[in-house]
Amino acid sequence: MSDNSSYEKPSLAVLGLGHVGLPTALGFAEMGWEVIGADDDASKVAMIRSGHSPFYEPGLDEMLARVLAGGRLTLTQCVEEAVRAATILFVCVGTPQKDSGEADLSQVEAIARTIARNLNGYKLIVEKSTVPAITAQWIKKTVARFAKHADAPGGLHAEFDVASNPEFLQEGKAFENIFRPDRIVVGVESERARALLQRLYQSLDCPILFTNVSTAELTKHAANAFLSTKISFINMVADICDAVGADVGQVALGMGLDPRIGTEFLNAGIGFGGYCFPKDLRSFMHLAHEHKVDCQLLREVEKVNLQRAEVFLKKVRHAVWVLKGKKIGVLGLAFKGGTDDIRESPALRIVKLLLEEGARLQVHDPQAMEASRQEVPPQAGRLEYCSSAYEAAREAHALLILTEWQEYRKLDFSRLHALMEVPVIVDGRNLLDPEVARASGFEYIDMGRHTRAEQPVTTVESASS
Numbered sequence: 271m272s273d274n275s276s277y278e279k280p281s282l283a284v285l286g287l288g289h290v291g292l293p294t295a296l297g298f299a300e301m302g303w304e305v306i307g308a309d310d311d312a313s314k315v316a317m318i319r320s321g322h323s324p325f326y327e328p329g330l331d332e333m334l335a336r337v338l339a340g341g342r343l344t345l346t347q348c349v350e351e352a353v354r355a356a357t358i359l360f361v362c363v364g365t366p367q368k369d370s371g372e373a374d375l376s377q378v379e380a381i382a383r384t385i386a387r388n389l390n391g392y393k394l395i396v397e398k399s400t401v402p403a404i405t406a407q408w409i410k411k412t413v414a415r416f417a418k419h420a421d422a423p424g425g426l427h428a429e430f431d432v433a434s435n436p437e438f439l440q441e442g443k444a445f446e447n448i449f450r451p452d453r454i455v456v457g458v459e460s461e462r463a464r465a466l467l468q469r470l471y472q473s474l475d476c477p478i479l480f481t482n483v484s485t486a487e488l489t490k491h492a493a494n495a496f497l498s499t500k501i502s503f504i505n506m507v508a509d510i511c512d513a514v515g516a517d518v519g520q521v522a523l524g525m526g527l528d529p530r531i532g533t534e535f536l537n538a539g540i541g542f543g544g545y546c547f548p549k550d551l552r553s554f555m556h557l558a559h560e561h562k563v564d565c566q567l568l569r570e571v572e573k574v575n576l577q578r579a580e581v582f583l584k585k586v587r588h589a590v591w592v593l594k595g596k597k598i599g600v601l602g603l604a605f606k607g608g609t610d611d612i613r614e615s616p617a618l619r620i621v622k623l624l625l626e627e628g629a630r631l632q633v634h635d636p637q638a639m640e641a642s643r644q645e646v647p648p649q650a651g652r653l654e655y656c657s658s659a660y661e662a663a664r665e666a667h668a669l670l671i672l673t674e675w676q677e678y679r680k681l682d683f684s685r686l687h688a689l690m691e692v693p694v695i696v697d698g699r700n701l702l703d704p705e706v707a708r709a710s711g712f713e714y715i716d717m718g719r720h721t722r723a724e725q726p727v728t729t730v731e732s733a734s735s
């Protein structure tokens with residue numbers, strides 16, 4: 271048996287402290303494990319060590335303070351040190367996208383080589399980053415290839431396993447997903463790896479699916495591609511609702527009450543964005559293409575999603591006529607509510623198109639202002655970043671809702687009405703209650719809900735009552 275036997279309480283290392291790695295490291299420490307968090311970005315490590323998260327995630331700073339005080343999390347920018355000190359190594363590095371849509375796995379390979387050079391005992395290497403199927407095989411090959419062999423001077427023990435344990439956490443709900451996951455998916459090749467991961471998650475109350483490594487890898491892509499498909503489907507239905515005068519919100523409810531469909535992820539709007547769905551869809555399509563599997567279905571999902579911006583702009587033009595020179599208030603820049611993340615944000619895509627059409631924008635977001643300023647810098651008389659939603663509405667000819675921040679539902683609509691030049695709201699997220707907006711005197715336009723004042727109130731009752 272190796273020098274740090276895996277049946278003692280294994281120590282964990284989380285390699286990469288981004289949107290997946292940092293919550294994962296904190297989650298395991300909070301569950302009682304000794305965790306080493308490593309990232310080669312020294313400034314990020316210093317920031318985290320000082321108790322500040324490099325990104326916004328509800329509850330993260332509080333969790334960080336608690337875990338740091340508890341002493342179960344060690345932070346280092348020396349990945350080698352973390353690899354040598356731990357038995358279970360969670361690979362949480364970035365897997366950005368190449369122009370071809372293929373996942374760029376260079377950071378994963380770099381980690382595999384670092385592990386190979388530091389195999390000082392049995393290691394369980396666990397993929398947590400989203401990676402295409404068969405990546406684990408490449409990690410295995412790379413570690414075996416670059417590992418120094420026992421008979422080499424100062425020979426090192428080269429026993430290791432590679433497992434897949436995809437992450438399903440949603441930004442803005444990371445800790446809810448970590449401590450109360452719907453399920454855990456684990457792909458393993460050895461009983462030893464299975465036993466270690468089973469032990470790791472034994473405190474969680476949820477189904478744990480043990481399968482082989484490629485199946486686990488593929489599950490993540492398939493899950494994200496399916497959720498993306500659900501969103502593009504309901505967005506297509508929303509356009510049909512607009513055409514025939516039906517209410518997509520009620521259609522989604524009527525569909526979703528069937529447990530085979532489910533009501534989640536049927537919110538119509540301006541489309542999906544973020545670091546995961548668009549990228550994972552493209553990476554999944556690339557994998558299918560590589561293996562000559564027709565993935566036209568996914569191409570349509572992506573096409574519908576990219577067309578949402580124009581569908582929304584048509585509604586804005588219909589509301590304000592000429593966009594050029596119009597003062598437009600924009601509420602929401604992040605790719606969704608609850609995060610400061612603007613990666614592939616549908617909201618920012620629309621902001622850029624509005625600027626191209628000559629509109630003068632006053633924008634607001636509760637968390638994503640800084641990141642948005644970097645991406646689309648302020649322009650005098652063209653693009654102003656406002657300190658509040660009310661500032662964004664000042665003298666506006668229309669107010670656009672582009673991100674589903676719940677706090678926008680609690681705005682004082684009569685105050686907004688008084689501030690605006692023309693009381694028009696175009697809600698790209700079906701976030702607001704149409705009756706509240708109309709009762710405050712707004713012309714209210716949304717995505718396929720077609721609610722009208724005189725329509726009967728919709729209720730879900732029990733058939734037997």
Ligand code: UDX
Nearest residue numbers: 437438439440441535536537541542543544546605606
């Ligand atoms: C997603 C997956 O949900 C998560 O399981 C995985 O681990 C990472 O990718 P995230 O990127 O945080 O998580 O965002 P998510 O909450 O899934 O939303 C994705 C996008 O879809 C957002 O732009 C959101 O606004 C949009 N969306 C979501 C809709 O347009 N309609 C919906 O009904 C739900």
